[in-house]
Amino acid sequence: MKIFKRCLMLAASWCLATPLHAADAGVLVAARERLALEPVTQGEFVQTRQLARIKKPLISTGRFVVARGLGVIWEDIAPFARTMRLTKDEILQTADGQTLMHLSADKEPAVAAVTGILFGVLAGDLDALARGFDHAGEVKGTHWRLDFTPRDANLARLIRQLTLRGARDIEQVEIISAAGDVTYIEFKAQTHAREIPADIGKRFE
Amino acid sequence: MPAKFRRTSGNVLNNAPPASRLARVHRLLAWFWLALLLGAACWLVAGRADWVARVDTDLLALLPRDERRPMLEVALKAFAKQGERQLALLVSARDEALTRQAAQATRAALAGLGLTEQGGAMAFPGDFYFPYRHGLLTPADRAWLTGASTETATARALDRAYALFTLSNLPWQDDPYGFFGDWLQALGEATPVRPSGGELTVRHAGRAYVALIFTLPGSAFDADFQQKLLVALDDARERARALDPDARLLRAGVVLHAAAAARQAQGEMSLIGLGSLLGTFFLIGFVFQSARALTLIAASLVAGSIVALAAAFALFERVHLVTLVFGTSLIGVAVDYAILVFAQHLGNTEPVWDRFRRLLPTLSMVLLTPALAYFALALTPFPGLKQMAIFAVCGIFGAWASVVCFYPYLLPATLPLPKNADPLKRLLDRWPRWKNNGMAWTVVLLLVVVAALGIARLRANDDIRALFSGEAELIDEHRQVSEILRLPSPAQMFLVSGDSAEAVLQAEEALIERLRPLVAERKIGGFEAVSRWLPSAARQRENATLQERLRASGTRIAKALELPPDWHASAEKTEMLTPDIWLAAPMSAPFRALWLGATPDASGTPRHASMVLLQGLAGVEAAARLAALPSGDVPLPGVEWVDQTREISGLMARYRGLLVKTLLAACLAVPLLLFPFFRSRVWRIVMPVLAAGALTLAFMGCAGIPLQMLSILALLLTLGMGVDYAIFLQARQMHAHTLLATTLAASLTLLSFGLLALSRTPALHALGTTVTLGVLLSWLLTPIFLRRNP
Numbered sequence: 005m006k007i008f009k010r011c012l013m014l015a016a017s018w019c020l021a022t023p024l025h026a027a028d029a030g031v032l033v034a035a036r037e038r039l040a041l042e043p044v045t046q047g048e049f050v051q052t053r054q055l056a057r058i059k060k061p062l063i064s065t066g067r068f069v070v071a072r073g074l075g076v077i078w079e080d081i082a083p084f085a086r087t088m089r090l091t092k093d094e095i096l097q098t099a100d101g102q103t104l105m106h107l108s109a110d111k112e113p114a115v116a117a118v119t120g121i122l123f124g125v126l127a128g129d130l131d132a133l134a135r136g137f138d139h140a141g142e143v144k145g146t147h148w149r150l151d152f153t154p155r156d157a158n159l160a161r162l163i164r165q166l167t168l169r170g171a172r173d174i175e176q177v178e179i180i181s182a183a184g185d186v187t188y189i190e191f192k193a194q195t196h197a198r199e200i201p202a203d204i205g206k207r208f209e
Numbered sequence: 210m211p212a213k214f215r216r217t218s219g220n221v222l223n224n225a226p227p228a229s230r231l232a233r234v235h236r237l238l239a240w241f242w243l244a245l246l247l248g249a250a251c252w253l254v255a256g257r258a259d260w261v262a263r264v265d266t267d268l269l270a271l272l273p274r275d276e277r278r279p280m281l282e283v284a285l286k287a288f289a290k291q292g293e294r295q296l297a298l299l300v301s302a303r304d305e306a307l308t309r310q311a312a313q314a315t316r317a318a319l320a321g322l323g324l325t326e327q328g329g330a331m332a333f334p335g336d337f338y339f340p341y342r343h344g345l346l347t348p349a350d351r352a353w354l355t356g357a358s359t360e361t362a363t364a365r366a367l368d369r370a371y372a373l374f375t376l377s378n379l380p381w382q383d384d385p386y387g388f389f390g391d392w393l394q395a396l397g398e399a400t401p402v403r404p405s406g407g408e409l410t411v412r413h414a415g416r417a418y419v420a421l422i423f424t425l426p427g428s429a430f431d432a433d434f435q436q437k438l439l440v441a442l443d444d445a446r447e448r449a450r451a452l453d454p455d456a457r458l459l460r461a462g463v464v465l466h467a468a469a470a471a472r473q474a475q476g477e478m479s480l481i482g483l484g485s486l487l488g489t490f491f492l493i494g495f496v497f498q499s500a501r502a503l504t505l506i507a508a509s510l511v512a513g514s515i516v517a518l519a520a521a522f523a524l525f526e527r528v529h530l531v532t533l534v535f536g537t538s539l540i541g542v543a544v545d546y547a548i549l550v551f552a553q554h555l556g557n558t559e560p561v562w563d564r565f566r567r568l569l570p571t572l573s574m575v576l577l578t579p580a581l582a583y584f585a586l587a588l589t590p591f592p593g594l595k596q597m598a599i600f601a602v603c604g605i606f607g608a609w610a611s612v613v614c615f616y617p618y619l620l621p622a623t624l625p626l627p628k629n630a631d632p633l634k635r636l637l638d639r640w641p642r643w644k645n646n647g648m649a650w651t652v653v654l655l656l657v658v659v660a661a662l663g664i665a666r667l668r669a670n671d672d673i674r675a676l677f678s679g680e681a682e683l684i685d686e687h688r689q690v691s692e693i694l695r696l697p698s699p700a701q702m703f704l705v706s707g708d709s710a711e712a713v714l715q716a717e718e719a720l721i722e723r724l725r726p727l728v729a730e731r732k733i734g735g736f737e738a739v740s741r742w743l744p745s746a747a748r749q750r751e752n753a754t755l756q757e758r759l760r761a762s763g764t765r766i767a768k769a770l771e772l773p774p775d776w777h778a779s780a781e782k783t784e785m786l787t788p789d790i791w792l793a794a795p796m797s798a799p800f801r802a803l804w805l806g807a808t809p810d811a812s813g814t815p816r817h818a819s820m821v822l823l824q825g826l827a828g829v830e831a832a833a834r835l836a837a838l839p840s841g842d843v844p845l846p847g848v849e850w851v852d853q854t855r856e857i858s859g860l861m862a863r864y865r866g867l868l869v870k871t872l873l874a875a876c877l878a879v880p881l882l883l884f885p886f887f888r889s890r891v892w893r894i895v896m897p898v899l900a901a902g903a904l905t906l907a908f909m910g911c912a913g914i915p916l917q918m919l920s921i922l923a924l925l926l927t928l929g930m931g932v933d934y935a936i937f938l939q940a941r942q943m944h945a946h947t948l949l950a951t952t953l954a955a956s957l958t959l960l961s962f963g964l965l966a967l968s969r970t971p972a973l974h975a976l977g978t979t980v981t982l983g984v985l986l987s988w989l990l991t992p993i994f995l996r997r998n999p
Binding site: 051053055057058059060062078080083084086088104107109111112114115117122136155157158161162179181182183184185187189 | 333364367368370371373374376377378379380381382383394397398403404405406407412770771772
């Protein structure tokens with residue numbers, strides 16, 4: 005419940021405190037300077053979803069790997085075990101070695117837009133996000149916060165707002181979908197590597 | 210040119226007609242014809258002042274109508290009408306930002322033309338379909354639902370609830386299993402175009418394009434607009450290349466083909482018209498050396514043009530530009546009558562009226578044969594050829610009638626015999642003559658063998674595409690645009706019909722189930738069908754029933770997510786989507802043309818119908834499999850395969866056969882008709898033109914020129930004209946002036962049709978080449994069969 009409360013507080017704090025000032029390039033630059041992007045970032049996540057008209061928050065936990073230039077592996081452990089592999093043009097979801105979902109940008113161009121956003125959020129590609137979204141935020145010491153609102157009407161049909169908070173690493177992400185479902189993600193125990201280990205490289209093949 | 214007649218009318222006194230009854234009738238006819246010509250001219254000037262707008266440049270207008278399926282005909286026409294005002298442009302540059310800039314530059318270049326753009330703000334189908342979602346399922350989800358257990362269904366919904374993201378823009382609770390999202394996503398497969406950043410974008414072969422889709426402010430056949438558009442598009446291309454030298458601008462639209470065809474036809478009309486006229490006047494001036502002759506011949510041509518134009522514009526709503534191009538080549542034929550009359554005048558001192566009376570039977574005979582030949586054009590089912598036939602027959606009749614009605618009053622008493630005829634006469638004397646000896650028969654045998662070998666090598670080609678072709682660059686761009694935007698081909702499709710709208714939708718669904726494997730095999734790229742957007746009522750009920758299986762999993766999900774037990778009940782009470790609702794919705798606009806609605810059939814009962822169009826049909830083999838679908842092992846009632854290209858080609862083949870028979874019949878009929886006049890000399894008239902025809906065919910066989918319906922028509926024309934020269938030479942015997950006249954007439958015909966052979970419209974090119982060859986040969990052969998002068 006603690007996470008849920010934080011999530012609510014966070015949501016409330018935006019509404020009250022920060023009117024969005026359009027295209028604050030300084031904040032983006034400051035955030036990018038503080039963010040240490042390494043070729044590989046691994047860690048754990050706690051994801052809380054607050055679905056529209058449903059009281060119970062849905063919490064899931066798992067591990068993730070961001071391999072820059074390759075993609076993202078998002079591994080749910082509880083309550084359901086399943087793995088999602090994101091690459092530039094593809095989203096592949098598997099469980100127990102079986103494919104649950106396979107979306108490719110060749111067939112559905114919207115997939116490229118979604119992977120672009122998820123890369124931006126999970127791998128900290130702030131410039132990519134800034135291309136499709138208006139941004140605003142604030143910097144306090146080593147910590148920063150960025151709010152992104154979609155510039156494109158079609159993107160706005162999917163997402164109302166994205167918020168990233170962090171320092172050296174991205175620590176919290178919040179996605180508010182256009183339909184009102186809220187996804188709050190907290191990253192923990194993040195480690196970095198300068199080279200992509202062979203076993204991780206293999207998972208993208 | 211009535212003014213000219215009046216100015217020269219003083220000659221009426223010179224050529225005082227004999228006071229016979231026949232002459233009075235002739236005078237009456239002459240006044241009547243003059244009144245008719247003046248009337249026609251006035252009507253053309255006053256009533257058809259907008260003739261430029263009535264000139265058709267649409268090549269499709271020349272294609273035959275399908276009389277057997279009026280419903281389809283109406284539908285295709287409506288479909289073509291809707292399409293002909295569209296202009297699709299694809300802009301692409303090095304990267305996305307430059308591509309967008311290039312699109313903006315293109316837009317700027319086209320501003321001021323009054324084009325309406327179909328913008329990137331397409332209606333989102335999800336909003337429209339939301340109330341009907343319970344009846345909408347993809348085939349994959351239908352299959353999944355049939356086999357899903359309560360556990361798997363529960364897992365699917367919870368999985369989506371916990372997912373990091375979904376592609377859906379609906380709250381989880383409105384589409385817990387994601388069926389509606391899947392269905393909407395499947396709709397997206399209908400087109401590769403995606404709205405993005407205010408533009409319509411499409412990716413193809415690793416390149417990003419921005420699609421600019423415009424609707425024209427008026428007709429695609431507005432010549433003024435066409436030229437402005439072409440200039441603006443050239444400007445747009447330059448602006449795009451200024452941004453990126455490798456920028457691409459691909460263009461597709463009926464208007465572009467129409468503009469290119471118009472530009473080409475206008476060029477050819479000037480070439481053929483000016484060439485024929487200059488040639489005519491030069492040769493006539495050279496031979497007759499009389500200003501009056503020149504004026505009178507020009508007047509007969511003007512009269513012929515007035516009659517032809519008035520008839521064409523009176524009988525047809527629109528006159529095709531190709532008809533006019535073809536019409537200009539008639540100058541060479543129409544001028545013949547005047548030439549024959551003048552030729553008879555050379556060095557002749559007989560009274561004009563006597564001379565004229567003696568000439569009249571021959572003159573009438575030489576009108577009849579080409580007129581009949583041109584009339585054969587009207588037998589074909591091609592509206593364009595019918596128009597050409599009427600234009601030609603009226604044109605040559607107009608010239609002939611003017612010669613017959615006015616010339617006796619206007620002709621000079623005599624013309625000096627030109628010296629130019631003498632070398633021609635000497636040449637003719639030295640021309641080989643038919644002798645009944647071994648040498649001659651050897652030559653004949655040799656020619657027969659050569660002709661037989663050549664004819665044996667003839668190939669037939671009934672492909673409609675061999676008749677009409679556009680500018681290669683435009684066709685290539687059109688093909689690329691169709692491929693990138695996955696535009697369906699209107700030439701091959703399924704026609705689905707039934708007693709009710711529901712029956713049509715069900716028949717479509719049965720058809721589509723059979724098409725899906727072909728899409729998976731990549732035999733076709735995809736299909737466009739109304740039932741994709743509007744499932745039949747039966748299918749919607751079936752889908753709703755299938756989802757009732759989810760009650761048990763609904764209860765489990767409620768437990769897992771702490772929801773009220775009836776949480777899913779509201780979703781089950783969705784509405785039924787009917788054709789009326791769908792057709793009234795703005796989002797159905799791009800697909801409404803597929804829905805043909807109700808048309809009464811032969812017995813008067815309304816029959817509903819729709820078209821199912823195919824994208825990216827790959828090859829003949831795929832077409833054959835599609836054609837076999839409706840009557841396959843599991844027949845598809847109400848579904849009909851329509852292959853317009855094939856059907857038209859089949860029609861052409863049938864008419865080619867029919868015309869071959871007509872030609873053979875004409876070859877028999879001409880000698881029989883001429884027999885009463887020429888008796889034993891008939892073979893001398895018929896032989897040259899028959900030999901010329903056979904040798905023309907042999908030449909085509911050797912040169913690899915395929916035999917088309919039009920080549921047979923050209924041979925018919927050759928027969929008509931070739932017989933004319935022979936008749937004239939035989940009838941008048943070997944006077945130098947008749948020889949001069951035929952030579953002149955034939956060379957002018959050769960000039961006109963030779964120029965027509967330069968046309969880039971394959972149909973006219975084929976006609977021009979064959980006639981030129983045939984007339985040349987029959988003209989060279991005719992003297993061989995002349996009787997020696999006594």
